[in-house]
Amino acid sequence: MRDVKERLKFIKPLEPVQVETPPVSDDWLHEIKYDGFRAQLVLDWAGARAFSRNGHDWSQRYWPVVQAAEKLPAKSFIIDGEMIAPDPDGRPNFHEMHSRMTWNAELLAFVAFDLLHLDGEDLRAQPLIERKARLWNLIKPAKDIIQYSDHVEGNGAAFFEAVEKMGLEGMVSKRRESLYRSGKLDAWVKTKCWEVGDFELLGIRREPGKPAAAIMARDGRYAGAAAVTLPAGLRERLWQRVQQAKSAKPPRPVPTAVAGADVDWVRPGIKAKVRFLRGEHKLRHATVQDFREED
Template identity: 65%
Template sequence: MSNAEDRLKFIKPLEPELVLEPPVSDDWFHEIKYDGFRTQLIRDWAGVRAFTKNGHDWSKRYWPIVTAAEQLKAKSFILDGETIAPEPDGRPNFHAMHSRMTWNAELLAFVAFDILYLDGEDLRPRPAIERKEILWDLVKPAEGIIQYSQHVLGGGAEFYEAVERLGVEGMVSKRQGSSYRSGPTDIWVKTKCWEFGEFDLLGIKREPGKETVGLMARDGKYAGPATIALTKQMRERLMARVRKGQPPPNTPQAARGPEVEWLKKSIKARVRTLRGEPKLRHATLQGLVEE
């Protein structure tokens, strides 16, 4: 009788490197970056389990996905993908994830983008593009809950423009000939789209030899720094408004310090930042929104 010892084990996922521009050479293929929770589906003799990117077993939360994966025609597999909350047009709605996991798990979907193991063979040494073919053969009959992540060969810049227009979080580019390696690597890279939003400028941090940054908040919560990319005129206008204010109570220690000048009253500012991040990332302050 088999026991727990010979069950397939969770494999630490590959983590793509964040870049600001997609690779343009033809030895890459590109996929949409789905905004959800990274998930690994493992099937062995005892059935299908679903794991988070840190290896926690979430099979109960993702039960409809587990049930759908049981229908795939293979004895054993390990799939790498993303659990999403799709809208009717297919776009993922990250904000709906928690409520669906709690109340409507059947409205979740699993988008498979890689296969690491199939029926006794470790596929990780195989080229990424070959693994996609094997994955397609396994997943193509599935409908709805288990989906296949389509890809495009080459044309990174055009793909990025299309992704930008779709309004999704970004894209992931993978070297066609690369094997699968756990942990951080640059054989996969993710390029996020930019978004613009209004934030409250709380203060200005100036340090010798460094770029001037604005310390930003949203809905009363500290959101992070944004480089100030303003004209000389706007900068002077801004500096004229810097008066001895106080940092808001929830500002982290790291953002304080003698080099910060706090505004007496915050100013609305337009900020460009990477889409789909909890805090500001690679952000720049684009201009002030006049009251």
């Protein structure tokens, strides 16, 4: 019976821990946090494949990137990175991801940031800075559909300030000597930028032992919930306004689980200023800063 050579297997990714502020010591390197889908490119004797963060084979969705991977100068590799939908200026546009995966996959790009395996050698026990050097040698000049995640060493606070000014989602900091281990590890940390914006108040959800949550909409669509942590006087004014504007049902469509919760719905007309994490697709770690009634 003929031996069938095994294929390289997907490796569960290393997940960064979220922190409030970036590390400042010089033994960290810092990269932009790309707003897309985590992906892994795997090349072996039978060709290249692309996997999602959970190990699903998404090669057909990412077929142009898979074709480009097969042209790289190696017999086998496993590359960790992010699949993005870049705008003309190169910024990732998450809202274009699904459309391009379905209709225009040639307009996707893969940003490579780690190399786990190369030509039969497992690189996960090598320091990150060495893995990145070998990654660059593999994919350079890395300007087209397969790109390279540049980094700076040290100066995390200044890097974060630049990321904020550019309007990007955030940054990922990695210990330059870190090994690659699957799962959530604090050898990699992510720092996300904050935004403040106006949302329409749909209702207030109250649960015993938890802060009241404001159910929000933006541009006519359900956007998630924000904790109501206002000063006592302002909070009391908000409760009074909610009582005056009570409605039997939400003024906008909301998910079934939200609609079935214990919520005081309100008629349209109350706007809230909300602080929230940039780049999330529903409100996360959000808090109500202020509210006002529309004219």
